[in-house]
């Protein structure tokens with residue numbers, strides 16, 4: 001199956017997670033609920049929203065004026081397009097404040113479409129696909145925060161992520177979004193977080209990885225699954241396609257009440273996975289992309305012809321010599337190549353971080369955190385980091401090796417997730433694929449055919465040409 005290499009990485013990660021030391025992961029949001037909806041006039045709300053987004057984008061050199069953001073969100077062909085405002089989505093005032101404090105101005109297409117479905121009464125199930133970096137996480141986080149009853153001190157929403165790092169990242173989004181809703185508390189169900197036997201959780205939202213969530217619902221009984229109202233599967237296709245995760249997710253699902261709302265999200269759903277999802281989710285609403293919509297126009301895709309890994313490395317150096325790259329993620333097929341490449345890049349004077357499957361999850365989370373803080377500019381990794389990781393400043397993704405499954409066939413889903421680490425929420429991004437043999441050229445051609453999207457050739461000996469594509 002297309003996700004096997006990812007599955008392997010995930011399994012390694014789950015195993016490694018066992019050895020992480022304890023950490024109190026309970027989040028107690030501090031601030032009191034500020035103003036009610038009545039107190040915030042639409043004009044003031046709009047100004048605050050516009051200003052906060054503008055500040056965020058100017059800080060990250062994305063735009064110079066609010067107009068450019070507005071242009072992006074008013075283009076009906078953009079996945080960021082929306083006709084509605086967050087106010088019109090009838091969010092609780094304290095969530096509206098959280099959204100604005102995060103610098104969000106308008107909802108994206110997936111947020112605008114999915115939120116009314118997720119907030120409808122009676123609750124409706126949803127299987128939703130939307131391009132990478134278009135705000136799926138924010139969408140289901142808002143749904144969970146909207147559904148909890150803070151007066152009830154027990155878990156009501158359960159969110160399962162395929163990896164420790166993603167669970168942490170999504171938890172951070174819940175914390176930020178719920179900053180003005182301090183009555184709602186969050187607990188991380190990840191393997192290092194050891195609780196005393198017999199404890200009954202009081203936190204209303206639990207985010208975690210499937211094995212730990214399952215233990216907490218069954219063996220350890222920290223969570224009463226019968227009281228769960230919302231169940232979210234993030235990166236749902238990999239949860240379904242990976243045997244271990246599938247078993248665990250289905251065992252969790254079976255313990256939930258019949259009327260529990262099920263929400264499945266991903267940027268990719270292979271056909272067989274999609275069909276399976278429809279079988280396990282009763283009467284779902286469905287948001288599905290057409291194949292040609294799956295790739296983002298804001299991410300420009302190129303390939304470079306080489307003969308060996310040394311030539312690929314030289315091409316990489318030429319690219320770095322020609323353009324300024326804020327941050328880059330470089331994907332390799334094996335840990336060995338990743339280690340070699342990271343060492344070569346360091347020798348060239350780059351600030352490089354290396355992240356691969358054999359590292360302890362704690363170490364991995366720390367590497368991502370440093371990269372997110374800009375302490376390293378280049379992250380060399382394997383498929384372990386292909387999904388979900390959201391680092392705004394990544395302007396270039398390099399496939400040093402093209403993604404293939406265990407039979408050597410193109411792994412289209414992983415390709416999409418990898419290149420989606422750049423071009424987050426309307427930002428422009430470059431994806432450069434290194435081809436080093438007839439076989440890899442064949443893989444590239446099949447990826448082009450699959451997405452029906454041309455991947456242009458790039459001559460890395462021609463510095464002017466590289467500069468041109470960067471502009």
Ligand SMILES: Nc1ncnc2c1ncn2[C@@H]1O[C@H](COP(=O)(O)OP(=O)(O)OP(=O)(O)O)[C@@H](O)[C@H]1O
Pocket residue numbers: 103104105106107108111130131132133134135136137138139266267387388389390392420424425
């Ligand atoms: N409405 C919004 N306005 C501005 N920024 C937003 C909005 N929604 C989300 N974002 C930002 O866009 C980035 C991408 O969002 P998010 O991580 O939710 O995407 P995703 O669809 O889950 O991506 P992936 O498929 O890679 O998991 C994040 O940095 C998030 O803070």
